[in-house]
Amino acid sequence: MSKAPKIIPISDLRQDASGVIKRLSSSRDPLFITQRGRAAAVMVSMREYEHTQHELEILRLLARGERDIETGVGFELETVLAEADALLAERQ
Known part of the structure; x- marks a missing residue:
């Protein structure tokens, strides 16, 4: 069974960008950013x-x-x- 995608609203990214990036860098999974309830962007670690x-x-x-x-x-x-x-x- 595949894992559920990690999704956060852009407001969460604005409030805790440092924490989001820190969690992202320790994960291999992409992070989907939503804006007004719709997918707007995907973030992945540099690695x-x-x-x-x-x-x-x-x-x-x-x-x-x-x-x-x-x-x-x-x-x-x-x-x-x-x-x-x-x-x-x-x-x-």
């Missing part, structure tokens, strides 16, 4: 934001690789592996 951005970059690279494969652009696997082996051999 979680950086992690998400890293994952998005990996997904972008994978998507670009798939497009390259579909269009016939790129390198043969054997060539890439041979170059990787050569680079690893140089470092030893």
Whole structure:
């Protein structure tokens, strides 16, 4: 069962911004901010934001690789592996 999302009104954020940020930084969960009863924003810790951005970059690279494969652009696997082996051999 998934956890219920953490939701606070913007007035609570205004009254205790420091405390909200402190609790947020110790949690991996996003915090939904409401304004007039509707979702207005989502806050996450800096650590979680950086992690998400890293994952998005990996997904972008994978998507670009798939497009390259579909269009016939790129390198043969054997060539890439041979170059990787050569680079690893140089470092030893």
